[in-house]
Amino acid sequence: MSSSLSPAANRTCPVTGPTAPNGCPVSPLAAEFDPFGDAYQQDPPDYVRWAREQEPTFWSPQLGYWVVTRYETIKAIFRDNLTFSPSIALEKITPTGPEANAVLASYNYGMNRTLVNEDEPAHMPRRRVLMEPFTPEALKHHEPLVRELTREYIDRFIDDGRADLVDQMLWEVPLTVALHFLGVPEEDMATLRKYSIAHTVNTWGRPRPEEQVAVAHAVGNFWQFAGQVLDKMRQDPSGPGWMQYGLRKQKDHPEVVTDSYLHSMMMAGIVAAHETTANAAANAMKLLLQHPEVWREICDDPSLIPNAVEECLRHNGSVAAWRRLATKDVVIDGIAIPAGSKLLIVTSSANHDEHHFADADGVDIRRANASDHLTFGYGAHQCMGKNLARMELQIFLEAFSRRLPHMRLAEQTFSYVPNTSFRGPEHLWVEWDPALNPERRDPSLRDAQVPVRIGEPSAHAITRPLRVEQMTPVAYGIVRLRLVAPDGRVLPRWTPGSHIDVECGSPDTTRQYSLCGDPADAHAYEIAVLREDAGRGGSAWIHANARVGDVLKIRGPRNHFRLDEGARRIVFVAGGIGITPIAAMARRAKALGIDYELHYSGRSRRTMAFVDELRALHGDRLHLYAQDEGRRNDLVALLGTPQPETRVYACGPLRMLEALEGICAVWPDDALRIEHFESTLGTLDPAKEHAFDVELKDSGIVVNVRADQTVLAALRAANIDIQSDCEEGLCGSCEVRVLAGEVDHRDVVLTRAEREANAKMMTCCSRACGERLVIEL
Template identity: 75%
Template sequence: MSDATEPNRVGQCPFHQAVAQDAPLTPTGCPVSPRASAFDPFEDGYQQDPPEYVRWAREQEPVFYSPKLGYWVVTRYDDIKAVFRDNLTFSPSIALEKITPTGPEANAVLASYGYAMNRTLVNEDEPAHMPRRRALMEPFTPEALKQHEPLVRRLAREYVDRFIDDGHADLVDQMLWEVPLTVALHFLGVPEEDMDMLRQYSIAHTVNTWGRPQPHEQVQVARAVGKFWQFAGKVLEKMREDPGNPGWMQYGIRKQKALPEVVTDSYLHSMMMAGIVAAHETTANATANALKLLLEHPDAWRDLCEDPSLIPNAVEECLRHNGSIAAWRRLATKDVTIGGVDIPAGAKLLIVTSSANHDERRFDDADCFDIRRDNAGDHLTFGYGAHQCMGKNLARMEMQILLDEFTRRLPHMRLAKQRFTYVPNTSFRGPEHLCVEWDPMLNPERADRAALTPRAAVRIGEPSAQAVTRTVTIASIDQAAHDIIRIRLEAPDGRALPRWTPGAHIDVECGSAGLLRQYSLCGDPMDARAFEIAVLREPNSRGGSAWLHAHAKVGLSLRIRGPRNHFRFDEQARKAIFVAGGIGITPISAMAHRAKALGLDYELHYSGRSRASMVLLDELVQQHGARLHLYVSQEGTRNTLDALRVEPGTPVYACGPARLLDALELASAAWPADSLRIERFASVLTPLDHTHDQAFEVELEDSALQLTVPAGQTLLGVLRKHNVDVPSGCEEGLCGSCEVHVLAGEVEHRDAVLSKSERESNTRMMACCSRAKGGKLVLEL
């Protein structure tokens, strides 16, 4: 994304130049395509499945203008994340603006109630936003949220008690609205008032802001919103009488005394009303969506019932696949380019985050629902950057506890036959009803009272990648080359495995001690029946390859994690060059297989000591013919790299021993910038000593935060305390899960993941162990 120098003209439009002569035009003069002209977020198709409704746009026209809405619509992950990152160019000021302007009669009703909704954390610009966010953040930190866990567990049990012997329930009406509302009121410090009244207020607020109420409905909606405003004001005044009580609003009142210019009266009144909605409606909808999704996927539901350790990651995948936030809105403050489309200053944007969460460019097999998905937490349901949802970890905690309660006490629950309906609006979505049924005679607690005891520990914050495992069975083992075995892994119950992209790897637990080793996938990425890896017996094995060579046999069960991919193949390139040495052919072979399937121009260079040691050799010869160039040391041939002709736009993918990759890095100095992309077998450096830690400062550019990392504390720990999500796994610098991007400053690397050249580039670090060499780092967070 970059600033536009001039607006689009019709002849320069990046999409749909061949539309009809009488097609409507965008504000920049581009013709609007038929699909863009027809886009209507209030249609049932969008309400039922927003990502599917805009699939055409995500694939063909990722940024388009909607004449019906008067908004530019953004649908791809990278574009939407870039919008979230820059809240100066893309102002949040219209996030709570009525998407459908109301008439004079409804406006008069609102005025009669003194309705004066002001800016809140959601729609406030800088420089006002960040001081208020910092002032009010502490109650949302993981440490502070722990105190609310007992209440959520008690409510979950009490509400399930009410209907567990009935054999049927509407979970929205009977539980999923009231429990999050009760928690929200408790968190805010608001007395528990009439639940039904507040539910109607919240729905009215949603329709008033993001919906399309008809003229005859607007007055009724306005009346409910006005009453909601007055209710919020009365509660706030009562709180002022005794601000020492617990609750976020009382916390704000106390902060007002210290920071009267930051936490103002009008701000507190607006936050009271917005907070009641934000703190419960999204969580209620998200939990209903999650249960619906899980019950529609019986295998995933059964896995959760059997293994509660999967619940935290399942929550993230539910939020990614079918979250409660369909879209957000932003206002362009200057001319800018998004996804190749010039957007004029003053343009309104509908950024469809639910579409971003289904973007294949970010999530492999994005439409597949996989509760073990390695990067599920990368979803944008909570937003990103300085305006990311402050209450995200409260929502995660509630969802985890509710899923634990249902999987433990009603594992035999199933969806009843029904048609799901949604309140028509652009942004918030959850089923209005969720009817389920079960046989009460099969309730586990009737036979075993232990079913009443919670099983799953709550993880407040981003889930740990280390806990997300799946069991696979060795289906076959072949001697693929000298000292190399090829292992085919399948799901024990025969179900499909997640699809993966070339360059991906899996982590394999080797032995009972939990030794974890990474192996690249080398089969067909389109084969959902199995994963294939090739394992070289290393003479100086650290235990992984030696264990597999000694113990692997058909029928053996293994626990794996992933697949994950840090070595992605760009399918949009016109040509690609692949270079591999020895066992490094495993990820490269999958890339070459995919390049051939796509009809791309490519060449494959493969080096080895002898033909007998070169795994996959026969099938590579058969598949790639003249495109395959072999270099066999035993036969006197060697890849000197002189044959490589690297043109602009031609990426070079390489994997192999350090000597080959070091030579490629030297050669790449004469190639076009950023042509070389490598994956090393292992880090060439060892972790550094931790005994001389110094405190350092970090600036989080995207979140507009300045933090101090004290001596004796990790960057990862400090980020968590300030509600900044960073995935993690081993937390020892071994797995690479907590990698963050460095924009400025020098890093003292203490991990065992990055190569020498990666360390020297100073653009990446592991948050769990590495630190600043100087006094400060600037991070892309």
């Protein structure tokens, strides 16, 4: 659990003013907090920026809730659904009067528990029984319908030059898809839209007394409609659709899938599968068109769309907040919260938390951790329909960017249905010149398709184009490339030990290269590439094909070879092209005033990169060993005896690294850190492996990993989001935290001490020694 949450204790409140129920003073900004006002509706993260920065958890007298705004705290709340019950997630945030309540009673309205607001132990058994239709494999057959609807709706207005995307497409297509997914016959969409909005206002809004009766009638009608559809399905539950699936499961699990549960899920499912996706699509198009340079990038490179969807969900998602109930006294962000307190957890604020997302207010469709957003929630109650929403959003963006790349926002004022939790513009007017429609020149564009990725985007999908500004020989067979953004923009920050992945001719030939320049240079990445004709093809491709002015696709930077900047003394050991990460580290050690020495070996001086630069920068701290000069680095003499308060960082040929591991075996744990660039993994042989179970502590499910399957593949098949990149145990992107069970480590990322600690593993390659692992996911 996050350190921001702990058992209740006497704490000093950080603010002054009126007091909250626990006696804590309420600040003026907290007293003014109004989630039903236009400022919150227009931009929730900006509206609570003051709270994220100054008062991350505060009492709202107007709402009667504690409001939580920071990423790590909110994720910890999602993780602990026993202390923080979801039972109030569908409770009316504004109590209705007796007249409206009488109207609801006249319809026998009885919305009860659903997957959204149910506590354990009832929740997970139902979730497990009903999950199968939401897995990526099961969702594939919905793709043709989404594509067909998208094409047909765009056809209706593509020659008009102006459209309200919400009214003319983005509301109706997700509704049709939702009904198709649920197995509900398509009814009057205008009526269902009214019902859906009424349900949102009734649950999360603040309808005026004179509006409450009309809202109650709409909600009552919605409830009866859901019941009527369910009754028809019961007569023949053999058809396609999630509700029919639930009815069939009811026969096997009548105590889990009950009639009242199905009725509530029918109504809630229409809203969940439809309204949140419709709003997310409108928010995404609004955000991208507000940033024309980003929209142009997507139009030029559709491969960016999967991660662009994640960035849109992070930056401007359709779910602004959720609610939880504290079941016991607890301290959140230093504030004592008594049992029974209601919490509004503002997930949209968490998604703009600078502590987790660098430049959080910026729109970066190549953001490496965009899918860390909490728009889908997290843990046991994470949105089951997330991958259906991702599919729809990808197809919408792909179709618009292909057929209407010249579309722009029209002048307008955006309005939202006032409520705490779900948001999207009621209208989204766009304009374009029909004479410039690309398909007038090329009719085939109307039906073209870009493959959809169902599930969280892999790091393989996140590339950044960088222009080769300079290519400089730095040794025999070694060339240094200076890479800059084509538009001159500042590049994401990096730290010594970081590497980038470079596509060498195709996405299937991607190689890792350490950054060897100056981390203070914000406008360029520098790598040095040794031509290896007997290698795997990447370096040969760069030497043969890369030229100044060319644009290369890169991913990263990412760092799993991180320098300990608090070290007292460091011994750097490099062999051959392994000098690349070590050069940046040694530069940083000098800047920090750390006591260090650099030992660099090679076949000859002419094959050793950066020799003159290193000598000028490090002087007597640099020790060179050229074999053709009869000098070899005696590693036993150098490191055979452990040295106090000293760390060793090494990169080079595999034989050198293996020798170092043996020599440093007597050193303290974690004293030796090694960077690898080649994997020792072979093909997974099921005859030599065994199946095992992986329990996902946060999600509350157990996944079986077959003997012929990686943990990563099994998790994805079970609808669990997890990042990956190299899938060779080299890059560290698929790391998860291990809570129990012994890991059979097969990566080359973790240190000896990290392996012995058994606290994390790489899901792309490592396995269980026994029959079960428990991981934090």
